[in-house]
Amino acid sequence: MSKRILITGGAGFIGSHLSERLLREGHEVICMDNFFTGSKQNILHLTDYPGFEVIRHDVTVPYVMEVDQIYNLACPASPPHYQFDPIHTMKTSVLGALNMLGLAKRCKARILQASTSEVYGDPMVHPQPETYWGNVNPVGVRSCYDEGKRCAETLFMDYRRMNGVDVRIIRIFNTYGPRMNPNDGRVVSNFIVQALKGEDITIYGTGKQTRSFQYVDDLVEGMVRMMDTEGFSGPVNLGNPEEFTMLELAEKVIEMTGSSSKTVFRPLPLDDPTQRKPDIRLAKEKLGWKPHITLEKGLEKTIAYFRSIL
Ligand code: NAD
Ligand code: UDP
Ligand code: UDP
Numbered sequence: 001m002s003k004r005i006l007i008t009g010g011a012g013f014i015g016s017h018l019s020e021r022l023l024r025e026g027h028e029v030i031c032m033d034n035f036f037t038g039s040k041q042n043i044l045h046l047t048d049y050p051g052f053e054v055i056r057h058d059v060t061v062p063y064v065m066e067v068d069q070i071y072n073l074a075c076p077a078s079p080p081h082y083q084f085d086p087i088h089t090m091k092t093s094v095l096g097a098l099n100m101l102g103l104a105k106r107c108k109a110r111i112l113q114a115s116t117s118e119v120y121g122d123p124m125v126h127p128q129p130e131t132y133w134g135n136v137n138p139v140g141v142r143s144c145y146d147e148g149k150r151c152a153e154t155l156f157m158d159y160r161r162m163n164g165v166d167v168r169i170i171r172i173f174n175t176y177g178p179r180m181n182p183n184d185g186r187v188v189s190n191f192i193v194q195a196l197k198g199e200d201i202t203i204y205g206t207g208k209q210t211r212s213f214q215y216v217d218d219l220v221e222g223m224v225r226m227m228d229t230e231g232f233s234g235p236v237n238l239g240n241p242e243e244f245t246m247l248e249l250a251e252k253v254i255e256m257t258g259s260s261s262k263t264v265f266r267p268l269p270l271d272d273p274t275q276r277k278p279d280i281r282l283a284k285e286k287l288g289w290k291p292h293i294t295l296e297k298g299l300e301k302t303i304a305y306f307r308s309i310l
Pocket of ligand 2: 061062063064065098099100101102103104105106
């Protein structure tokens with residue numbers, strides 16, 4: 001049955017893919033965004049769907065409407081963007097979650113929070129299961145994002161316990177794909193843009209730190225499954241457990257783009273986690289979900305996208 005679904009942050013990278021998927025399934029989608037890091041370009045192709053609606057609004061301010069489901073994605077996700085105005089980032093996570101939970105409570109909507117692997121901080125347990133409480137600096141430059149997301153998780157669980165709100169929490173690990181903002185500052189977009197322009201590939205620190213990269217289509221499948229699964233609130237990790245060093249990623253991008261770019265080393269940002277890899281046993285068990293797209297396949301599609309826009 002067709003549902004009315006609110007996606008906050010719907011004009012962003014992940015939000016635009018999720019909107020597309022839900023519209024294709026025949027749902028009404030309301031995209032709420034303040035266009036801080038998202039863009040109209042990301043959702044332009046969706047305006048042909050009669051069920052698509054866009055609202056320019058900041059989630060830190062209350063909003064009243066009637067919906068069946070809410071995906072709460074509003075929040076800048078790349079370190080340069082979330083550190084640009086750290087206080088507003090914290091407000092977005094905390095007040096945004098509060099307002100959307102209040103909305104969900106009033107109209108009895110199911111609500112999913114886009115949390116993050118950053119709740120594990122610089123993890124001492126590897127790979128990271130959902131039962132690990134994390135190692136987060138509460139007063140550092142990444143804290144506005146990490147602690148904001150942790151606080152949002154707390155609010156979600158307390159609205160569930162106190163008010164019976166039907167909540168879902170997913171912890172998203174590094175995700176990439178078409179429609180990432182070329183100026184986003186995240187590693188996959190930086191390396192591809194640099195390689196295509198023949199500029200130096202900037203490796204922060206030694207490049208031996210690791211991340212596990214998930215292609216956006218795999219994530220969207222997991223998000224929809226989590227929203228539509230009965231009786232399981234999470235939190236649940238959604239990520240691709242294949243782990244790479246940034247040096248390996250740079251090498252792959254140079255090879256796949258046929259670029260003549262050279263790698264250069266730059267200082268490591270403060271509190272940059274040394275390793276990250278999801279334990280996805282819970283997602284497999286509860287959602288029957290696992291990622292299918294390898295880094296190679298996903299990079300192919302992402303490189304093709306950046307070639308088309310640069
Ligand atoms: P993005 O920056 O492309 O999208 C975020 C969207 O939220 C943008 O459209 C932005 O304009 C909007 N937004 C920001 N602040 C807002 C506010 N106060 N009110 C209304 N809209 C606001 O990032 P993304 O990669 O698409 O991330 C989407 C969500 O997924 C974020 O919550 C992010 O924390 C989470 N996440 C992403 C990743 C990843 O690797 N991409 C990893 C973990 C978690
Ligand atoms: N809220 C909202 N839209 C709604 C209902 C609530 O934005 O449709 C906001 C509300 O303004 C408040 C927050 O959500 O800031 C939490 O609402 P709740 O009803 O849980 O708490 P209260 O308003 O009683 O403090
Ligand atoms: N990174 C890098 N070069 C860049 C951008 C990022 O080496 O041009 C590194 C960064 O220091 C981190 C990793 O790549 O160790 C992933 O960074 P990103 O910002 O994409 O994600 P996050 O740190 O939030 O996982």
